[in-house]
Amino acid sequence: MGGKHPRSFITDGDLSMANAIAKVCPDADHRLCTWYIEENAKRHLHGDALTKFRRLVYEVMKADEFERRWCAFKNRDNVPEKELWLAMMYALREKWAAAYTDGRYFLGMRSNQRSEGLNSRIHSxxxxxxxxxxxxxxxxxxxxxxxxxxxxxxxxxxxSVPFTKISAARFFTHVIFREVRAEIRKICKWVILEVRQLDEARRYSIASKYDHKVHGEVSCSFDGALLMGVKCYCQMMDSKEIPCSHIFTVLKYLRIDIIPQCCVAVRWTLQAKAAFPSIRTANVHEWSEQMDQYRLLRNIANEALVKASLSFERSQQVIDFFENFMREGAENEGSVNETTLGPLPAHFSASNQPSGERVLDPHKIVPKGRIPSKRLKPCRPG
Ligand SMILES: [Zn+2]
The missing domain is CATH 1.20.5 (Single alpha-helices involved in coiled-coils or other helix-helix interfaces)
Known part of the structure; x- marks a missing residue:
């Protein structure tokens, strides 16, 4: 992480993890995985109560509206054995209810599907x-x-670049570009009703084109004519770092054709990986010593070839060097065509050769979870 704290965490209900996050990364935002909440809810609630609880988890509403609906839900559906779990869930409401989590920086994720997906892939x-x-x-x-x-x-x-006229396709990754394009297409639904200057910011009231009912405001700060910051009432930019259709409506109103820097999060661009060295230290293919050596040479050669290509003389020197090298190789080791350039089968690698040290399996540990069922033995006749 380059010494940086993560901005947000999604975990199951583990208390020691919650305590550790609060202690080690006090500025990070923490929410509970909806998959676990869903599983627990199914265990404690049924029928109508479960449906109502789900609405409280997923529906975006104001905090006071949530409190009012929670009271109504608890008074109507409360049964003593559920009380403890419901009381615990209420105490943690800021970590799971959409009323509190909406607009916070979770990039659109509600569950820890990423780490669970990795777990299941390795477990299979x-x-x-x-x-x-x-x-x-x-x-x-x-x-x-x-x-x-x-x-x-x-x-x-x-x-590759998606087949489109929209210039954003050239700097957003393909997946994010699809979301950005969907937001751009939605601008036909909105109009700007009013523009007000308040302190440093200029506020644009956004209304539906069909009923002219005001939905919210987009606040913009400028440096001269340059748009420096933008904030929308829907909080999509804050929570997903993707500019929403309201922001695009304002950009269109301001006749800004190119998406300004303040609306582009580096993590969603094709340059996001420029911060990392182009040399991969980990293997992309199955491990073999020859492929390791080949990748090392290729990474050095890439930079050297770009440098050489700047001048005709240098390029010729490099061509001569490679031709000589190939000729020498052919004389000493036989034909170049016979050499395998693909990954070597794993059993050729040194790691599979017997070594002096013996590696033993660890002591057997009884795993958590269900005990394997014993099959009933068939009764013998007689
Ligand atoms: Zn918005």
């Missing part, structure tokens, strides 16, 4: 009879597959 194909080495190999294989997918997606994003 695990077998309790596997040795420790098998487990590590399985883990490396999973990680290498995920990194390869990521590298492919990076390549696709950096080498």
């Amino acid at each position: 194909h695990l077998d309790r009879k596997m040795s420790l080495i098998d487990v590590i190999e399985h883990f490396m294989c999973c990680v290498s597959r995920m990194r390869r997918n990521e590298a492919e997606m990076d390549a696709r994003a950096s080498q």
Whole structure:
């Protein structure tokens, strides 16, 4: 994380984690995963009460409206055995109710699906009879597959542009661009009814085109003619870092054709990865010494070739060097065409050669969860 605290956390209801987050990252925002809340709610509530509780979880409303509806829900549906769980949930309401979490920085996520997805991917194909080495190999294989997918997606994003006239397609990633485009398309629904100057900010009242009913305000700050900051009542920019249709309506009104810097979060752009070195220290493919060596050379060569290509003489020197090198290689090691350039099978790698040290499996630990059921033995006749 480069020494930076995360801005937000999504966890299950674990109390020690909640305490640790509050202590170690006091400025980070913390919410509870809706998947766990849903599972617990199904255990404690049924029928109409469960439906009402779900509305309190997901519906965006004002905090006082939530309090009023919670009182009504509790008085009508309260049963003694549910009381403890409901009291605990009420105490934690700022961590799960949409009335409190809306507009906070969770990038549109409500559950810890990312880490659970990773868990389940690594758990699949695990077998309790596997040795420790098998487990590590399985883990490396999973990680290498995920990194390869990521590298492919990076390549696709950096080498292609969606077929559109909208200039934003050139700097947002493909996935985010689809969301941005959807917001741009919605501007036909809105009109600006009023513009007011208050202190430093200029406020634009946004209304529906059909009934002219005011929905909210977009507040903009300028440096001369330059738009420096923008804040919308819907809080989409604050919570997802994606400019909403209201902001685009104001941009259209101001005749700004290019999305200003204050509406572009670096994390959603194609340049987001520029902060990382282009040299990958981790393997994208299955591990082999030759591929490691090849990647090291390729990363050095990439930069050297760009430098050489700046001058014709240098380029010629590099071409001569490679031609000589290939000729020498052919004389000493036979034909170049016979050399494998793809990844070597894992059993050729040194890590699989027997070494002096013995690696033993760990002591057997009884896992948590369901005890494997014993099958009933069939009764023998007689
Ligand atoms: Zn908005």
